[in-house]
Amino acid sequence: MFMRSCSQPSPLFSRAMARLSLRLAEARAWSLALAACLFSIGAQASASSGAERAGVAAVIQDYLDGSSYNRSDQLRRAFHADARLYLSGKDGAMREVGIAEYAxxxxxxPGQFNGRVGHLLNVQVDGDIASAKxxxxxxxxxxxxxxxxxLRRFEGQWxxxxxxxxxxxxPAHVKRVLVVLSNVSQMPGTTLGAGNSFVELVHTYSRLREAGYGVQFVSPEGGAVPLAYVDTRDVDQRAHVYDADFMWALAHSRKPEQVQASDYVALMYMGGSAAMFGVADNPAVRALALQIYEQQSGLLAAVCHGSAGLTELHLADGTPLVRGKRVTGYPDAFENKNAAYYKSFPFSIEQRLLERKAVFTQGPRNQPHVEVDGRLITGMSWESTRDVVAALLRQLDGRLNPSR
Structure with missing residues (x-):
């Protein structure tokens, strides 16, 4: 009886189901329209907010460039005519000056570099007012x-x-280190997330900053980068999660085209699953690395999966940069080759480096292992990050203080 009633529904039941289907279709169409509308509004708001931040950043850049290259007109352009500056005076007293006096x-x-090196740390916009650091x-x-x-917006101008x-x-150095990140947030062909290793970022950024070096993040597409392996139980990581300047920098990484290689003494590739995608094969990132290393005699470093970035670097004569050099990275022995994440990788770091005639080494699992071969410094895993940065700093400090 049940099978017969299911195979031959009554006319009343059929009409009820038809009405229900229509209502569901209408509701679905309405929800899709609402979602599209909200997405459009959100996208417009995001674009508007981004444009305002860019406007503020441009004003601060006028200040930075004007004060670094003795361009008083450019410096004055950044300020309102009635702006006030509150600076340190004699014996710690506050000194108030106007923009005309300051400029x-x-x-x-005019136009000559005076030794000041500045960079933007943060921008916050709220309507027609903003703050910057x-x-x-x-x-x-x-x-x-x-x-x-x-800052304040007057007639459309900040x-x-x-x-x-x-x-x-x-310590304070005018020297800066360029840190390379990936924009890829999902492993191709999978539903698995990808990200840049947060713990490696924290160790690298904090140690370089403590040593007085500037740090700039760069990624193939610029802007916000995905993060992975965030553990707020760790004191250092928790502190950086709430560090507004650090997180702002990760949300506003620069495109390679926005970076001058001559401004940096070293380049370091971060690890994490995202490092396997979109970095090694990016020509603009490769050009930055090669200019710093080959033309400026700067340093290159990589940690864990970040060593993937080294695999496609070729010197001016076509020789692989890693050829004949001792290098390390996350080894095949520690990978799960049957897992979906590994199958999504475009190549094996270890095998690709061996193909380039590098001397690949590894140490015990969960232990630091670092290779230093001239101006090339590599670490096997995230546990090696601090030692990689320490080796990088030893060489950089040795250049700044050759007598040591």
Whole structure:
């Protein structure tokens, strides 16, 4: 009886199901339309917010360039005519100056670099007001300052209306290190997420900053990068999760085209699953690495899966950069070759490096293992990150202080 009633539904049941299907179709269409509308609004808001941040960043860049190259007109352009600057005076007293007086301090030798190196740390926009933070390193002293700005939009143009600064104790170098990240958030052909190793980022960034070096993040597409292996039980990682400047930098990585290789003394490839995708085969990233290493005699470093970035680097004569060099990276012996994540990898780091005639080495699992071969420094796994950075700093500091 049940089978017969199911195979031959009554007319009343059929009409009820038809009405229900129509209502469901209408509801689905309405929800899709609403989602599309919300997505459009969100995209427009995001684009608008991004445009405002870019406008603020451009103003701060006028300040940075104007003050670094004695371009008083460019410096004045960043400020409102009535802007006030609150600076350190004699014996710790506050000194208030106007923009005309401040800009006059940069009238000598127009266009000549004066030793100030600055870069943007953070931008926050709220309607027609904004705040920004920048770091200024004075290479001749050396000294490091944090500048804070308050901005307002007047007739569609952002202007600085106030600035103050503080000086930091400790080491300060005008030298900077470029850290390469990936934009890939999903392993191709799978539903698995991919990301840049957060713990490696924290160890690298914090140690370089403690040593007084500037750090800039770059990725093939620029902008926000995916993060993986975040463990807030770890004190250092938890501190950086709540570090606004650090997280802002990861959300606003630069494109290779926005970076001048001559500004950096070293380049380091970060690990994480994302490092296997979109980095090694990116010509702009490769060009940066080769210019720093080959043309500027800078240093290259990589850790864990970040060593994938080294596999496609060829010197001017066509020789693989790693040829004949001792290198390491995450070895095949530690990979699960039957897993979906591994099958999505475009190549094996170990095998590709061996194909390039590198001397590949590895150490015990879960232990640091680092190879230093001239200006090339590599680490096997995330546990090696601190030692890789330490080796990088030893060479960099040796160049700055050759007598040591």
């Amino acid at each position: 006059a301090w940069f009238n000598d030798s 920048a770091e200024i390193v004075m290479g001749r002293e050396p000294a490091r300052f944090t500048d804070l700005f308050l 202007k600085i209306i106030s600035k103050t600064a503080t000086r930091h104790a400790g």
